Amino acid sequence: MRSMPPMLRNVVIVGASAAGLATAEALRNKGYDGSLTLVGDEPYLPYDRPPLSKQVLSGAWQPERVRLRDDQAIGRLDADFQLGRHATGLDLVRRKVLLDAGDRLAYDALVIATGVTPRRLPGDDLAGVHVLRTLDDAVTLRSHLLARPKVVVVGAGFLGAEVAAVARTMGLEVTLVDPLPVPMRRQFGDRIGEFVGQLHSDHSVALRLGVGVARFLDSAGRVVAVELADGTKLDADLVVVAVGSTPATGWLADSGLPLGNGVECGARCQAAPGIYAAGDVASWHNPHFGVRMRVEHRLNATEQGMAVAAGILGEQRPFAPVPYFWSDQYDARIQAYGIFPDGADVTIVHGSPDDRSFVAAYGHEGKVVGVLGWNSHRELRKHRQLVVDHAPHPATRTPEGEQ
Incomplete structure (x- = not known):
């Protein structure tokens, strides 16, 4: 068994998330046998979020299928899951996490895995306006989509584009709105964004791009239309707001931890002595790319949770x-x-x-920093090595935004 660092008998993980679960499992797998507590603000054991905007929303999966581990696996963790609880503060000096009921959890090592919260728009508290982040959000939204409403999706990033695709596949009338000129521009730039826009147009989604939302119009407290900045009014029985998210760090505002775009960590995901961050909430310096990043994607949550566990145990x-x-x-x-x-x-x-099947290489300062595959899984795997090797970007380039 691995020799544990001295005075490590009490690990607290705030966030019963994929990242939090990965940290807990890696700690146990590496031989940690001390106290382990996971605090989650939802009443559910850790579950998978990507299927919420795909399989759960479409009805392909029942909600319980998103659960990440069965009861036996959870039991083997020998962890105290405090679910439906909110962390409200952090006392760095006394090394304690403050919870909503006023009680405090002492820790030798603390992992912050609280994820993100959806950005809101003025007026999005009207009936018929939805966000999608949690399992409850997905179940509620699906039940309303089954009533066959006229749908407006505000925001054409990952989440908005996926919700629009599901709603349109259900046969609903869908309009996708974004202030940028093409969908997913923030994620992949103009050229790929144009392909995404064409994909939605081919499936009869109405695109209103390059114009923002001015306000939501209501009748008796229920949304009836979306007014755009150019004065256009879009009739809507249901609106999904998918305009991004912010790191869930409000409970840390007075803690003294470095907070910027998330909990700011070094290359080993450590924010302060004995304190680490993992998953969507973590901002860390990635030495492979030489930049600070925060990644809101599923695989990163697992990999970063495992890396944090290794760091806690002295690696x-x-x-x-x-x-x-x-x-x-x-x-x-x-x-x-x-x-x-x-x-x-x-x-x-x-x-x-x-042919709707290709791989694109993204170059920055002469090196390949990203590769994207569209219906090209096998070829994309081969081209991943270009990013790993910092390979020179191909000499024949297409500047972003040109065809």
Whole structure:
């Protein structure tokens, strides 16, 4: 059995999330046999979030299928799950987490895995306006979609594009709104964004791009329309607001921890002595790319949780992944490795967009920093090595935004 660091008998994980679960399991697998507490603000044991906007929303999966571990696996963790509880503060001096009922949890090591919260828009508290972050959100939204409403989705990033695709596949009338000129521009730039826009147009989604939302219009407290900044009014029985998220760090505001775009950590995901962050809430320096990043994607939650557990137990290895993420929309699976900076050079290195099967390489400062595959899983796996090796970007480049 691994020798435990001295005085490590009490680990508290705030966030009963995929990242929190991965940390807990890795600690046990590496021989930690001390006290282990996971605090979660939802009443559920850890579950998988990506299926919420896909399989759960479409009805392909029953909600219980998203649970990450069965009762036996949870029991083997020998952990205290405090569910439906909120962390309200952190006392760094006394090394205690403050909870909503006024009680305090002492820790030798603390892991912050609280994820993110959806950004809101003025007026989005009207009946008929939804956000999608939790299992309850997904179940409620699906029940309302079954009533066959006229749908407006505000925000054309990952979540908004996936929700629009599910709603349209259900045969609903859908309008997708975003202030940027193409969907998923923030994620992948103009060129791939144009392909995503064409995909939705091909499936009869009405696109209102390059214009923001001015306000929601209501009747008796229920949304009836979305007014755009150009004065256009879109009739709506149901609105989904998917305009991004913010790290869930409000409970840490007075803690003294470094907070920027998330809990700011070093290369080993450590924010302060004995304090680590993992998953969507963690901002850390990734030495592979030489940049600080915060990654809101599922695989990173597991990998970072495992890295944090190793750090707690004394390993000194930096966390330097090549991030992987994906999006399913209609018959398209969009997968990506790496990072996709603004202004990157984009070159198609395999296949053709005309065939809806291709791989694109993203270049930054002459090196390949990301690769994206559209219905090209096998070829994308091969091209991932370009990112791992910091390979020179192909000489024939297409500047971002040009065809």
